[in-house]
Amino acid sequence: MKRLLDVLREDCRLTGTKEGCGEGECGACSVIVDGEVVNSCLIPVCQVEGSSVTTVEGLALNDQLSPLQRAFLEYGAAQCGICTPGMLMSAHALLLRRPHPIRNQILEAIAGNLCRCTGYTKILDAIAAVSSGNINKPDQSE
Ligand code: FES
Ligand code: FES
Structure with missing residues (x-):
């Protein structure tokens, strides 16, 4: 199978x-x-x-990156990129069920996603920026 x-x-x-x-x-x-x-x-x-x-x-809609994807770009949260799709999916699922998580909740949500490059701070900052509205949403809803 x-x-x-x-x-x-x-x-x-x-x-x-x-x-x-x-x-x-x-x-x-x-x-x-x-x-x-x-x-x-x-x-x-x-x-x-x-x-x-x-x-x-x-995640992207009509060739526009989602706010989360743009935040990863803007905050330098992706380096080699191997972990990035999985990281994005964990963050996306978190923000769907909890739009304004505290930092510990973000950490918990990505606990199963290992990154060997970024040291996690930039990833946490990128996700927090979306939850706090610091990354503008595109016209289409995510
Ligand atoms: S490839 Fe699936 S958890 Fe590592
Ligand atoms: S960006 Fe390389 S493993 Fe995360």
């Missing part, structure tokens, strides 16, 4: 979702299934039949 990650990357050609460890440890493969962040490397694709799956490709 194929993993959700393989179906997304190989069959759907949605290569934004990355494979890091392949063992549920790094969060690079994070996607949102029915509102919950999951590691797509651990999910047999049959488990998501009938579910709503959102990948990083689903």
